[in-house]
Amino acid sequence: MSNLSFNSHGVLAIYRFEMARFMRTIWQSLVAPVITTSLYFIVFGSAIGSRMSEVGGVPYGAFIVPGLIMMALFQESLFNGSFGIYFPKFTGTIYELLSAPISSFEAVLAYVGAAATKSVVLGLVILATASLFVPLHIAHPFLMTGYLVLIAVTFSLFGFILGVWANSFEQLNVVPMLIMTPLTFLGGAFYSIEMLPPAWRVVTLFNPVVYIIDCFRWSFFDMADVNVALSFGLTVGFFVACLIAVSIIFKTGWHLKN
Amino acid sequence: MSAIVSISNLTKTYASGLQALKSVNLEIMKGEIFALLGPNGAGKTTLISIICGIVTPTSGTVIADGHNIQGDYKAARMKIGLVPQELHTDAFETVIHTVTFSRGLFGRAPNPAHIEKVLRDLSLWEKRNDTIRTLSGGMKRRVMIAKALSHEPTILFLDEPTAGVDVELRRDMWAMVHTLRQSGVTIILTTHYIEEAEEMADRIGVISKGELIVVEEKTALMKKLGKKELTLTLQDALTEVPAALAEWKLELKADGHELHYTFDANADSGTVPALLKRLGELGIGFKDLNTSQSSLEEIFVSLVHGGKAGGAGK
Numbered sequence: 382m383s384n385l386s387f388n389s390h391g392v393l394a395i396y397r398f399e400m401a402r403f404m405r406t407i408w409q410s411l412v413a414p415v416i417t418t419s420l421y422f423i424v425f426g427s428a429i430g431s432r433m434s435e436v437g438g439v440p441y442g443a444f445i446v447p448g449l450i451m452m453a454l455f456q457e458s459l460f461n462g463s464f465g466i467y468f469p470k471f472t473g474t475i476y477e478l479l480s481a482p483i484s485s486f487e488a489v490l491a492y493v494g495a496a497a498t499k500s501v502v503l504g505l506v507i508l509a510t511a512s513l514f515v516p517l518h519i520a521h522p523f524l525m526t527g528y529l530v531l532i533a534v535t536f537s538l539f540g541f542i543l544g545v546w547a548n549s550f551e552q553l554n555v556v557p558m559l560i561m562t563p564l565t566f567l568g569g570a571f572y573s574i575e576m577l578p579p580a581w582r583v584v585t586l587f588n589p590v591v592y593i594i595d596c597f598r599w600s601f602f603d604m605a606d607v608n609v610a611l612s613f614g615l616t617v618g619f620f621v622a623c624l625i626a627v628s629i630i631f632k633t634g635w636h637l638k639n
Numbered sequence: 640m641s642a643i644v645s646i647s648n649l650t651k652t653y654a655s656g657l658q659a660l661k662s663v664n665l666e667i668m669k670g671e672i673f674a675l676l677g678p679n680g681a682g683k684t685t686l687i688s689i690i691c692g693i694v695t696p697t698s699g700t701v702i703a704d705g706h707n708i709q710g711d712y713k714a715a716r717m718k719i720g721l722v723p724q725e726l727h728t729d730a731f732e733t734v735i736h737t738v739t740f741s742r743g744l745f746g747r748a749p750n751p752a753h754i755e756k757v758l759r760d761l762s763l764w765e766k767r768n769d770t771i772r773t774l775s776g777g778m779k780r781r782v783m784i785a786k787a788l789s790h791e792p793t794i795l796f797l798d799e800p801t802a803g804v805d806v807e808l809r810r811d812m813w814a815m816v817h818t819l820r821q822s823g824v825t826i827i828l829t830t831h832y833i834e835e836a837e838e839m840a841d842r843i844g845v846i847s848k849g850e851l852i853v854v855e856e857k858t859a860l861m862k863k864l865g866k867k868e869l870t871l872t873l874q875d876a877l878t879e880v881p882a883a884l885a886e887w888k889l890e891l892k893a894d895g896h897e898l899h900y901t902f903d904a905n906a907d908s909g910t911v912p913a914l915l916k917r918l919g920e921l922g923i924g925f926k927d928l929n930t931s932q933s934s935l936e937e938i939f940v941s942l943v944h945g946g947k948a949g950g951a952g953k
């Protein structure tokens with residue numbers, strides 16, 4: 382086998398291995414997020430929604446669905462992407478990956494592919510759960526699915542980088558807890574930025590999550606607070622930045638090899 | 640025999656600035672069992688880790704089965720199996736799952752028959768559906784060996800395979816290594832048990848402070864560096880070594896009941912008969928005499944401490 386030939390058995394082995402762990406813990410993996418989402422519907426959809434009925438012509442219960450899916454997707458992708466590579470580092474089993482005839486591209490493909498698959502499944506399950514609570518009409522179903530996959534892949538990749546970087550479980554949680562959670566809450570998951578005072582609206586525009594949620598919401602309701610092309614461009618930009626970071630990590634062996 | 644692993648001018652300086660390997664040159668022959676000996680921190684694991692791709696060399700090249708381990712790493716690594724020094728296992732996986740995973744990871748198509756053979760050879764077949772965390776330490780080590788053999792490597796590295804392993808399992812492993820060698824696998828192992836190297840190796844390399852100080856056929860090494868000791872059990876105890884025996888530098892032991900003479904088996908061939916003759920002249924009778932050859936361990940200690948081939952047998 383020359384270095385040019387693709388180690389498909391290796392990629393499949395990692396992918397299956399990661400998916401097997403998902404299947405073993407499928408109960409925790411899916412039930413917890415579904416319960417959380419349902420609670421959001423009860424608290425925000427029913428309690429608050431009964432007072433604010435509509436946002437830009439969309440019933441409030443439906444309006445929060447894209448944001449809820451994105452919230453879950455960020456968390457799951459970051460968790461799965463980082464855990465898949467952090468855990469072998471933590472237990473020492475990474476020696477096997479490092480000594481295997483597998484290229485960095487193949488390894489990333491397998492790990493990130495598995496992490497993103499799990500996130501997409503979860504996103505679709507939440508979408509299905511949401512449709513039990515509110516009637517949903519999706520304006521651009523294909524673009525919606527495509528964007529869901531793009532976000533799952535991008536944040537799994539971002540998670541992978543965090544997993545390589547982290548030297549402890551605390552560090553593993555820093556970015557998801559201290560950065561992603563606040564950005565998501567302030568990212569327009571539960572409100573339209575049109576509803577904010579003008580000054581706050583400007584501040585909000587520095588939050589990248591705003592663009593992601595807005596873009597995803599556009600695929601549902603065909604309405605957006607910011608320019609959809611701009612939002613999409615920023616997403617792709619972040620994706621490319623993560624790709625470059627990963628390739629640098631593997632070239633230099635950063636945090637993986639001595 | 641031709642070289643299957645060629646290491647040239649290999650050096651490694653860790654980020655900490657510590658130089659773990661200083662220009663190592665070594666050829667491992669196809670089909671041999673090569674034992675790498677050396678004290679803690681000598682650089683054994685570093686050397687193995689570089690060949691297997693876990694550690695990046697600072698300079699130098701390694702060719703494994705005709706493939707450069709850096710330029711042509713996929714082809715090289717497919718031929719290599721590694722059982723690392725530390726026990727690292729996926730605690731929550733089953734035995735068969737983790738071994739099957741390893742085969743795929745190393746680019747091989749599934750082959751349940753081979754996996755079954757490996758597990759049977761290592762007495763793991765009955766435990767194939769157990770999760771690894773429920774196995775004993777010795778069993779876990781077998782699982783790691785099974786993983787390393789899953790992709791049918793032609794070069795196998797065993798980094799202290801028998802550390803913390805009971806006598807029975809150690810014997811099993813020695814037998815397994817011999818069987819593997821018969822099937823054409825080249826084996827490089829490190830160990831702190833000299834008897835293990837003595838039992839298994841064809842050739843021995845001694846590494847100390849990042850330098851290979853000796854590479855020899857085991858038998859040649861023992862012959863070359865072997866010290867012999869002659870013990871004479873006396874009929875009547877002596878209080879001191881008679882001055883007439885000074886040239887042999889004898890030691891008096893066992894309350895004056897034993898005379899010990901340490902000599903080089905090769906260089907000092909005529910000295911024993913001369914000693915016995917002198918004893919007869921002096922009228923010193925002995926009941927028994929016995930010679931013993933120094934073990935590899937003693938050779939090894941004398942090599943590492945100062946490099947001189949001296950040092951009495953004990």
Ligand SMILES: Nc1ncnc2c1ncn2[C@@H]1O[C@H](COP(=O)(O)OP(=O)(O)OP(=O)(O)O)[C@@H](O)[C@H]1O
Nearest residue numbers: 639653655657659678679680681682683684685686
């Ligand atoms: N990751 C690392 N970073 C810095 N120094 C290291 C690293 N790994 C090993 N060393 C150092 O390199 C030297 C060689 O270590 P190595 O593990 O190769 O020794 P060894 O011969 O395998 O020892 P042992 O018999 O204890 O297993 C030691 O001084 C060790 O402290």
Ligand SMILES: [Mg+2]
Nearest residue numbers: 683684685724
């Ligand atoms: Mg070691």
